[in-house]
Structure formats: structure tokens, C-alpha cells
Amino acid sequence: MSGTPLPGDDALIAAAREARSRAYAPFSGFAVGAALRLRDGSIVTGVNVENATYGLTMCAERVALFSAVAQGARPGDFAGVAVAGSAGDRPTTPCGACRQLLWEFCGDVPVACVSDAGGETRYRMSELLPEPFDGSLLG
Numbered sequence: 001m002s003g004t005p006l007p008g009d010d011a012l013i014a015a016a017r018e019a020r021s022r023a024y025a026p027f028s029g030f031a032v033g034a035a036l037r038l039r040d041g042s043i044v045t046g047v048n049v050e051n052a053t054y055g056l057t058m059c060a061e062r063v064a065l066f067s068a069v070a071q072g073a074r075p076g077d078f079a080g081v082a083v084a085g086s087a088g089d090r091p092t093t094p095c096g097a098c099r100q101l102l103w104e105f106c107g108d109v110p111v112a113c114v115s116d117a118g119g120e121t122r123y124r125m126s127e128l129l130p131e132p133f134d135g136s137l138l139g
Helices: 009-020 060-070 096-106
Strands: 032-038 043-047 078-085 110-114 120-124
Touching: 009 032, 009 043, 009 060, 009 078, 009 110, 032 060, 043 060, 060 078, 060 096, 078 096
Parallel strands: 078 110
Antiparallel strands: 032 043, 032 078, 110 120
């Protein structure tokens, strides 16, 4: 784990925690909030949104990413990620699908993962997805 804080991490983490309060998780009770910092300093948040089929559930990280793209962000515009989960003292990391999308849009940015009880772990995306599949492999 890199442990290297990103300038403004406190605000990014606070945004992820605050977003988590708006998660829609009536089936699992596992609320997640995510916050993405863009290079211009702005922050875009997302929450997990569950569906009774579970397969149509959308993770907080992808909601934040898709919201940022809808607002005009493109690959290379991102500077950091924070994820706040409700797993007691164990920080929540992005799932595999979110790691793939975060890699493609954000690259090797810092990722702060935090829990309800104050647990915190920091990574770089390359630590969470060490052998990524991306456009460079498409020829």
C-alpha cells in the first residue's frame, strides 16, 4: 500500500462518507459512497443503488464515474478516488468491475478506502489492479 496521501484527501473522504448516507441499499444494507476528484479540484460523488435482482445493482464508484462523464469528464481528468463503506472497521475496496473502469478512466491514481469505524487504507490503482486490461492491449 502506498500510504501516500493526496492533497485534499480529507475533503474527498468526507465527500464519500457524506454520499454514503444517500445510498439505496434496502436488500443488503451495505451502503457505499464514492467520491472522485478531478484534476481541476472538483469532486463528483456516487452511491450504490440496489435492485431486487442484485444483478442490476450499480456500485457507488461506477455511479460517480458515470456522473463525472455525464458532466464532461474524460479519461485523464481524474486525480483521486475515495470509497466509504459500511463494513464495520474494515475499509471497503472497489469491486473488480469498478477497478477496471476506474483504471481506464483514472489511471494510476491514489485510492483512499475508509470504513464506518474509522479504518482507512490507501492504495494506488496499480496496487488494486496490478495487471490491467486497457486500450493499450487492443493494438
